[in-house]
Amino acid sequence: MSNQFEVDNGRRNVVKALGGLAAGTLLPAPWVHAAPNTIKIGYVSPQTGPLAVFAEPDAFTLGEMKKALAGGIKVGGKTYAVEFVVKDSQSNSNRAADATSELILKDKVNIVVAGSTPATTNPVADQCELNGVPCVTNDTPWQPHFFGRGGNPKTGFEWTYHFFWGLEDVIGVFTSLWGQLPTNKVVGALFPNDSDGNAWGDAKLGFPPVLAQKGFKLVDKGRFQSPADDFSAYIAEFKKNNVEIVTGVLPPPDFANFWAQAGQQGFKPKIVTAAKATEFPAAVQSFGPRANGLSVEVWWSPVHPFSSSLTGVSSAQLAAAYTQATGRPWAMPLAFKHSLFEVAIDALKRAADLKPESIRNAIRDTNLNTIVGPVNFRKGPVPNVAKTPLVGGQWKKTAKGFELVVVENSLAPAVPVKDKFEVIKA
Amino acid sequence: MTEWIDTLVQGVLLGGLYSLFATGLALSFGVMRMINIAHGDFAILAAFAAIAIVEPLGLNPFVVLLVIVPLMGLFGYLLQRGVLNRTLGKDILPPLLVTFGFSIIIQNLLLVTFSADTRSLNVGELGTASIALGGDLAVGVLPLIIMGVAVAVLAGLQWLFSATPLGRAFRAASDDAEAAQLMGIDNRHIYGLAMGIAMAIVAIAGVFLAIRANITPADGPARLLYAFEAVIIGGLGSLWGTLAGGMILGVAQSVGLKADPGWGILAGHLAFLAVLAVRPNGLFARTRDR
Numbered sequence: 001m002s003n004q005f006e007v008d009n010g011r012r013n014v015v016k017a018l019g020g021l022a023a024g025t026l027l028p029a030p031w032v033h034a035a036p037n038t039i040k041i042g043y044v045s046p047q048t049g050p051l052a053v054f055a056e057p058d059a060f061t062l063g064e065m066k067k068a069l070a071g072g073i074k075v076g077g078k079t080y081a082v083e084f085v086v087k088d089s090q091s092n093s094n095r096a097a098d099a100t101s102e103l104i105l106k107d108k109v110n111i112v113v114a115g116s117t118p119a120t121t122n123p124v125a126d127q128c129e130l131n132g133v134p135c136v137t138n139d140t141p142w143q144p145h146f147f148g149r150g151g152n153p154k155t156g157f158e159w160t161y162h163f164f165w166g167l168e169d170v171i172g173v174f175t176s177l178w179g180q181l182p183t184n185k186v187v188g189a190l191f192p193n194d195s196d197g198n199a200w201g202d203a204k205l206g207f208p209p210v211l212a213q214k215g216f217k218l219v220d221k222g223r224f225q226s227p228a229d230d231f232s233a234y235i236a237e238f239k240k241n242n243v244e245i246v247t248g249v250l251p252p253p254d255f256a257n258f259w260a261q262a263g264q265q266g267f268k269p270k271i272v273t274a275a276k277a278t279e280f281p282a283a284v285q286s287f288g289p290r291a292n293g294l295s296v297e298v299w300w301s302p303v304h305p306f307s308s309s310l311t312g313v314s315s316a317q318l319a320a321a322y323t324q325a326t327g328r329p330w331a332m333p334l335a336f337k338h339s340l341f342e343v344a345i346d347a348l349k350r351a352a353d354l355k356p357e358s359i360r361n362a363i364r365d366t367n368l369n370t371i372v373g374p375v376n377f378r379k380g381p382v383p384n385v386a387k388t389p390l391v392g393g394q395w396k397k398t399a400k401g402f403e404l405v406v407v408e409n410s411l412a413p414a415v416p417v418k419d420k421f422e423v424i425k426a
Numbered sequence: 427m428t429e430w431i432d433t434l435v436q437g438v439l440l441g442g443l444y445s446l447f448a449t450g451l452a453l454s455f456g457v458m459r460m461i462n463i464a465h466g467d468f469a470i471l472a473a474f475a476a477i478a479i480v481e482p483l484g485l486n487p488f489v490v491l492l493v494i495v496p497l498m499g500l501f502g503y504l505l506q507r508g509v510l511n512r513t514l515g516k517d518i519l520p521p522l523l524v525t526f527g528f529s530i531i532i533q534n535l536l537l538v539t540f541s542a543d544t545r546s547l548n549v550g551e552l553g554t555a556s557i558a559l560g561g562d563l564a565v566g567v568l569p570l571i572i573m574g575v576a577v578a579v580l581a582g583l584q585w586l587f588s589a590t591p592l593g594r595a596f597r598a599a600s601d602d603a604e605a606a607q608l609m610g611i612d613n614r615h616i617y618g619l620a621m622g623i624a625m626a627i628v629a630i631a632g633v634f635l636a637i638r639a640n641i642t643p644a645d646g647p648a649r650l651l652y653a654f655e656a657v658i659i660g661g662l663g664s665l666w667g668t669l670a671g672g673m674i675l676g677v678a679q680s681v682g683l684k685a686d687p688g689w690g691i692l693a694g695h696l697a698f699l700a701v702l703a704v705r706p707n708g709l710f711a712r713t714r715d716r
Contacts, residue, residue: 225691233680
């Protein structure tokens with residue numbers, strides 16, 4: 001491969017030597033020092049620490065990407081090899097910021113991608129914005145990402161783009177789910193004192209106003225500090241108010257505590273829709289038989305009617321390939337990792353050249369059908385943000401263990417509903 | 427009224443788990459004067475080891491205790507003899523740093539071996555079984571078992587410390603290591619045994635934690651803090667004090683939670699600070715600081 005480009009390489013070096021001496025050394029810009037013929041994609045992800053479960057599909061996804069991009073990609077009529085530079089955020093936002101600035105200043109990457117919770121996407125995007133490097137992130141509801149970084153809905157950001165669903169979607173899915181069954185419409189909330197819990201429980205932007213408007217009564221004792229070992233105060237309050245629906249956004253160990261104590265103390269709600277805790281198959285498995293009937297929002301599943309713009313595989317095929325390669329069940333972040341690279345590669349292919357501005361412009365003009373649905377940054381609720389479809393699912397016991405079945409699709413009719421939503425059987 | 431009784435009962439039962447965590451720490455702190463930063467991580471390590479044995483064999487999680495407890499005890503002895511004894515001395519920093527290193531190593535080893543998935547030990551129906559106490563009051567069977575085990579462990583230790591030659595050696599090594607050595611006690615061996623017992627108890631705590639809820643490789647450090655607080659509240663050298671410390675912490679947390687969920691953990695910390703301010707040596711201290 002190198003023979004083919006040697007001439008080009010030489011010319012480039014001459015140009016660099018002339019222009020670079022004058023400008024490059026005095027005004028070090030990331031693209032000037034990038035190795036010729038190679039595009040570097042920086043990737044920040046919480047591979048270790050409490051958020052590591054989000055990074056489980058990393059190795060598989062990067063392997064798939066390397067396979068798909070083995071022949072390099074064409075940017076502005078010239079073929080480049082693609083190199084991935086991966087950094088661990090250690091589930092820590094300070095570390096995520098450091099890793100990003102290393103990627104930008106030391107590795108001189110052309111573009112940065114990152115995913116998994118505000119603790120990763122926010123510091124990574126902030127560093128990119130600061131250093132003028134194009135950046136694509138996902139897997140954080142857009143409000144905590146956009147407003148959490150002090151975004152202005154009028155002007156937005158210059159360098160950083162984000163795609164995921166938002167609070168309005170999850171509220172819509174949950175309330176539509178609960179509306180399917182006859183209940184007394186009393187909802188008990190389990191919101192921890194963290195960025196998610198505070199956003200969901202926010203009196204203006206969160207669940208409370210929408211629930212009131214839709215005729216639900218909310219029993220919210222307040223924000224608890226996670227990890228919590230004792231939920232009996234919540235359970236007593238829920239029992240007292242005759243709560244039939246329990247919701248929340250809490251880590252699996254907290255939910256396991258709550259759910260076990262609820263059983264011990266005879267609290268039997270009809271519906272339990274808990275985000276985060278029941279999003280991962282392994283966590284659900286660990287709840288044992290009592291996982292049957294729990295419900296959750298679904299950002300992606302093998303039945304989603306989308307396929308990869310890069311490799312052409314369908315949602316079902318991606319899930320199957322992952323299980324075959326790793327022996328693990330599919331999880332929602334799998335497709336979002338994949339889509340992150342889809343969006344980045346698509347933008348690079350459309351960029352006029354490798355100048356950061358050109359890549360940025362290409363990202364801005366993204367209109368791509370990815371494995372998680374259409375991504376279009378021009379149609380978002382605020383600048384720099386694109387929304388992906390969200391539906392509701394319920395864990396149902398099958399012969400093979402628990403399966404997440406789509407039971408609600410009012411906000412994304414393209415995703416087929418597979419079964420009926422049912423009351424938890426005690 | 428029943429609500430407050432419920433709060434107190436749940437708090438006391440929570441204290442059982444906290445005391446189990448605290449006992450191992452109290453032991454290594456009491457005998458070696460060594461602070462084991464990796465204490466919580468060793469508990470999580472034991473729990474994952476138990477999961478690794480239970481899942482392929484389909485054993486009952488309680489049966490696995492018979493394997494994992496001696497195993498961790500042996501591991502503790504070897505760890506103390508092989509590594510930790512070399513860090514003990516006038517300077518308190520080396521054991522802190524070495525166990526801090528262990529904490530990081532264990533977390534990452536677990537992550538590599540078991541992945542970041544949350545795991546648990548399933549005991550089926552028992553996990554949610556409860557005994558109704560009339561009115562709206564019910565206590566879980568599992569928390570009761572945990573409390574019972576904590577009391578049994580502490581009673582056993584109390585007997586070991588006060589009525590056996592080994593216990594005398596522990597106390598001697600704790601009170602004056604040099605004089606104990608002059609009397610023919612091999613401190614290195616005694617320390618090894620103390621750490622062995624501490625690890626055996628920590629294994630029980632870890633397994634119960636995995637039965638009670640679920641765990642991930644990064645859960646260890648959060649456990650250390652409560653264990654520490656229970657030890658300090660109870661007072662050094664007093665084993666029953668450790669139980670009381672765990673219960674005070676548990677009750678303070680559940681009372682705080684009842685008032686406002688945000689105050690739960692804070693109330694525990696405040697109780698700890700209050701004890702520290704009024705009785706810096708803890709409520710039932712038997713050993714005095716040198």
